[in-house]
Amino acid sequence: MNPTLEALLHFLATWWVELLWGVVIVAVVPLVAGYVVLVERKLMADMQARLGPMRVGPHGLLQPIADAVELLIKEDIIPDNADQLIFWLAPVISMVAALTSMGAIAFGPTLQVARDINIGILFVAGVSSLGLLGIVLGGWASNSHYSIIGAMRSTAQLVSYETAAGLAMVSALLLSGTLSIRAIVDAQRQSGVWFVFLAPMAFFIYLVASIAETNRAPFDLPEAESELVAGYMTEYSGFRWSLYFLGEYANMIVVASVATTLFLGGWLRPFPNVTWLSWLEYAPAVLMALAGGYSIYRAGKQPVAVQTGFMWAVALACFAVAVLFAVPRFVAPLNFVLPGLNGAFWFLLKVSAYLYVFMWLRFTLPRYRFDQLMHLGWYILIPLAIVNVVAVGVAMLLENAGWNRWVGLMVTTAFTLGTALYLVHLQDKRNARASSAKTDVLPGNSYAG
Amino acid sequence: MMSPAHYLFLSLALFLIGCIGVTTRRNVIVVLMSIELILNAVNINLVMFSRVFGDVAGQVFALFIIADAAAEAAVGLGIIIAFFRNRETVLADEMDLLKW
Amino acid sequence: MLDSVLFYFFGGVAVLSAVLMVTRRNAMHSAVFLITTLMATAGIFLQLRAEFLFIAQIILYVGGIMVLFIFVIMLVRLDVALHHVRFRMQKMVAVLVALALGFEVLAILYAARRLPGQGLFISEITPPDKLPPNSEELAKSLFSAYLLPFEIASVLLLVAMVGAVVMAKSKKGAEEQ
Numbered sequence: 001m002n003p004t005l006e007a008l009l010h011f012l013a014t015w016w017v018e019l020l021w022g023v024v025i026v027a028v029v030p031l032v033a034g035y036v037v038l039v040e041r042k043l044m045a046d047m048q049a050r051l052g053p054m055r056v057g058p059h060g061l062l063q064p065i066a067d068a069v070e071l072l073i074k075e076d077i078i079p080d081n082a083d084q085l086i087f088w089l090a091p092v093i094s095m096v097a098a099l100t101s102m103g104a105i106a107f108g109p110t111l112q113v114a115r116d117i118n119i120g121i122l123f124v125a126g127v128s129s130l131g132l133l134g135i136v137l138g139g140w141a142s143n144s145h146y147s148i149i150g151a152m153r154s155t156a157q158l159v160s161y162e163t164a165a166g167l168a169m170v171s172a173l174l175l176s177g178t179l180s181i182r183a184i185v186d187a188q189r190q191s192g193v194w195f196v197f198l199a200p201m202a203f204f205i206y207l208v209a210s211i212a213e214t215n216r217a218p219f220d221l222p223e224a225e226s227e228l229v230a231g232y233m234t235e236y237s238g239f240r241w242s243l244y245f246l247g248e249y250a251n252m253i254v255v256a257s258v259a260t261t262l263f264l265g266g267w268l269r270p271f272p273n274v275t276w277l278s279w280l281e282y283a284p285a286v287l288m289a290l291a292g293g294y295s296i297y298r299a300g301k302q303p304v305a306v307q308t309g310f311m312w313a314v315a316l317a318c319f320a321v322a323v324l325f326a327v328p329r330f331v332a333p334l335n336f337v338l339p340g341l342n343g344a345f346w347f348l349l350k351v352s353a354y355l356y357v358f359m360w361l362r363f364t365l366p367r368y369r370f371d372q373l374m375h376l377g378w379y380i381l382i383p384l385a386i387v388n389v390v391a392v393g394v395a396m397l398l399e400n401a402g403w404n405r406w407v408g409l410m411v412t413t414a415f416t417l418g419t420a421l422y423l424v425h426l427q428d429k430r431n432a433r434a435s436s437a438k439t440d441v442l443p444g445n446s447y448a449g
Numbered sequence: 450m451m452s453p454a455h456y457l458f459l460s461l462a463l464f465l466i467g468c469i470g471v472t473t474r475r476n477v478i479v480v481l482m483s484i485e486l487i488l489n490a491v492n493i494n495l496v497m498f499s500r501v502f503g504d505v506a507g508q509v510f511a512l513f514i515i516a517d518a519a520a521e522a523a524v525g526l527g528i529i530i531a532f533f534r535n536r537e538t539v540l541a542d543e544m545d546l547l548k549w
Numbered sequence: 550m551l552d553s554v555l556f557y558f559f560g561g562v563a564v565l566s567a568v569l570m571v572t573r574r575n576a577m578h579s580a581v582f583l584i585t586t587l588m589a590t591a592g593i594f595l596q597l598r599a600e601f602l603f604i605a606q607i608i609l610y611v612g613g614i615m616v617l618f619i620f621v622i623m624l625v626r627l628d629v630a631l632h633h634v635r636f637r638m639q640k641m642v643a644v645l646v647a648l649a650l651g652f653e654v655l656a657i658l659y660a661a662r663r664l665p666g667q668g669l670f671i672s673e674i675t676p677p678d679k680l681p682p683n684s685e686e687l688a689k690s691l692f693s694a695y696l697l698p699f700e701i702a703s704v705l706l707l708v709a710m711v712g713a714v715v716m717a718k719s720k721k722g723a724e725e726q
Contacts, residue, residue: 007550086581118600118682126608132616133584140577140623148623155616179684450597450674451556454658459560459593461654463567463586465647470571472643478576478622482583485614486567489590492602500597503675505686508599509695512687515602515609516702520709522614526621527716533625534719 021113025102033249034064040359047363058310074238079143082235086141091236091243094134098250101128105257106181108267108343120181121173121258125166128254131247132158138244139232150231153370154222157212160377161219165209167385171202171392172262185266191405192273194265198409201388201416203263205381207357210255212377214248217362221370256354257347264350267343284345285325292318380423387419456497463490475540481525488518552596559592576622580615587611600683 012019038053038060045052053060078087101124106112117123132155139151172195173179176187188194196203212219223231233244260266271277292315299311325341328334368376391412398408463486470483492511499507533539536546563586570582591606691699 004550011551083575083577086577089581118684119604122601122604122608122684126604126612129608129612132612133619136616136619137581140619152620155620159616451553454662455556455560456593456597457658459563461651462564463590465651466564466567466571468650469643469647472646473640474571476576478618478625479571479579482579482618483571485583485610486570486586489587489610492606493590493593496594496597496599496602500599501674505690506695508602508683508687509690509698511599511602512605512691513698513702515605516706519609519614520706522617523709523713524716526617527713530621530624530717539625 018113018115022103025113026099029099029102029250029253030246031064033246033253034068036249036253036355037067037245038063040362043356043359044363047360058306068242071238071242076239077235077237079235082143083141086137090134090138090141091240091247092134093137094131094247095243095250097127097130097134098247098254101125101254102250102257104181105254106185106261106266107347108340109182111340111344112181116180116182119179121169121184121262122179124254124258125169128251129158129162131251134244134247135232138236142232142235144235146234147232150222150234154215154232157215157219157222157370157373157377160374161209161212161381164377164381164385165206165213167382167389168202168206168209169258169262171199171385171388172206174389174392174396175199176262181261181266184261185268188265189268189272192271194263194268194270196263196265198405199263199388199392199413201384201413201420202392203259205385205388206259206263208376209381209385210259211358211361212373214251214255214358216252216358218365218368219373220362221367221373252355252358253351256351256358259354260347260350264354265346267347269342269346281342282326282329284342285322285329288318288322288325292316292322375427380420380427384416384420384423388416391416450497450500453497453501456493460490460493460497463487463493475542477529477539477541477544478526480541481522481529485518485522488514555592555596559589559596562586563589563593577619580618580622583618584611584615587615598677598680598683601687 041063042052042060053063056063056066078084103113104117104120104123104127106116106120135158136151136155139147139154142148173184175191175195175198176184178184178187191198211217215223223233233241236244265272269280269283271280295311295315295318299308299315302308302311325345328338328341392409395405395408395412398411399405467483467486467490470486471480474480474483492514495507495511495514497507499505499511529539532544536544538544566582566586566589570579570586573579573582587606587610591603591611594600594606595603
């Protein structure tokens, strides 16, 4: 046979799983991101005492499909004097960065596209930071005031919070001692607790920094509609805008996955080493069955027959998934899928919880002004993250010197918390001084302050 | 890995293109970017030899070159911004204050 | 086989993007092509099994330095100036000098190939699956043998940061200080 053809077939035979995973990611993640948008709108409606999208499909379930069709058939408007090459390239960079970084994330002990690369977490963080280029190039190429200002603000925000996020990640990496994703989750399994209990300050710093990294409220000044029209996305319409939008939601999923891997134990069940809690192994099936039961209970309370039918369908789906989780446990030849299936369930549950917190904060907190945003990033989060890294390092040294791991970490966490409170106190003093200074300058103005 | 000759040719090509960029372009920012290209060519060489000899020193050196290039780019761009603020130009032809 | 495909792909993209970079009239296009060149170089690092350097190149060079360049190009954006060239043979001389340099280096490589005991062949090279983990090796070396350059590099970055801020500060900002 032709040696090139033979080499190609050998390549496909060795790597076909990874290639298939890659295709699945590129095909499925935009769809999933669309449904995350629907979930967000429904949650927003629930928190605002209304119903959300209900018209398109049962309970609005086909809303993402309708949105996708609408965006695809829209006219592709390119502004005058816009730089053609870069205008085309920028949304592509944003989307490619988000999807590529998803390739190194492990959803289960063996469910990973990149076969456990040595630099796992750093790869995800580094490649997802390439989305910045998509933002700044897109804003510039649109040749419009709002776009450039939005792009500059967005880029400044992303760059500021990237440092804090990276340092928070370093604190967790100090505890695990390695960059590889499987090894990090393994370290959490061996130490018996998730790293969020060992380094809670790092988790909170990463939470805040990741909200700012993905341009979500309360840090969404660069793309808020009442501020800058839509920031760097102003001149984009139709499919290009959908690339940016889906890239942003894919970025959210990536950031949630990184936080889950580093802090929340990845694919491990709660308390992975405690044997008297091993009944939690049955939790996926039980939880899905409970969800199905709740759906049946709600089905009885629906006003319209169509809604009742829909809730019965949801209940049936939940029970089917519960059976899917339960069957391999009792059918011996299928036992090998158990770790992957359970792992994927716990991972997706944690990612969903993290995204729920994102959405919850969006609907609750008011937006930060840009100078307040930059002040929070540079004056509070980065010093706090540095202090946290030093504190966790000191705790590791104390552990080597014979202290109990928990005692060392509690002491250093208390110290970091003290630093955080001190920094916030400094900020309050600065604000008080600024507002009192304003009233001094304009003595006759009674509305000031 | 391919033979070292392949990597040497590649890095030579990038180095020469960088040199052409430095000597040909008028825009000082593009000159700085060509210098970054030259540094990258050197990095490829270092990492290739580090792989051949199994010594990680080449990669350490390349890492320091990357850090150094960041510092140099920051300072160089600061100088360009300061000059632009004074003279309103970034073309090398028009930066001739010291010319006799 | 996979190695050579990856090398020719990344090498080809690197050289092509470099040529495009030095020939574009628009500085922003040059920056975009430099980004592709840097990413292709990162691919070469990955092909040489230097994983940490691959991601360091992407984070630092592409995610840091190139964003800086793009910001400055946005700041000093001028309309393309009138093309009054003073020395018309400059491009020709530059290319000739570069080619001369290239011929010199190729002559050295050719001579090295024929020296006994030296040259361009590899004696024994560690197979890829027996390589020690790259990040650990780099970290061990960086914090033991090369600790002084590491500290000097951090001081250098601090000095560069302070210098760049001072240089780029506007006079109004300096007066308010």
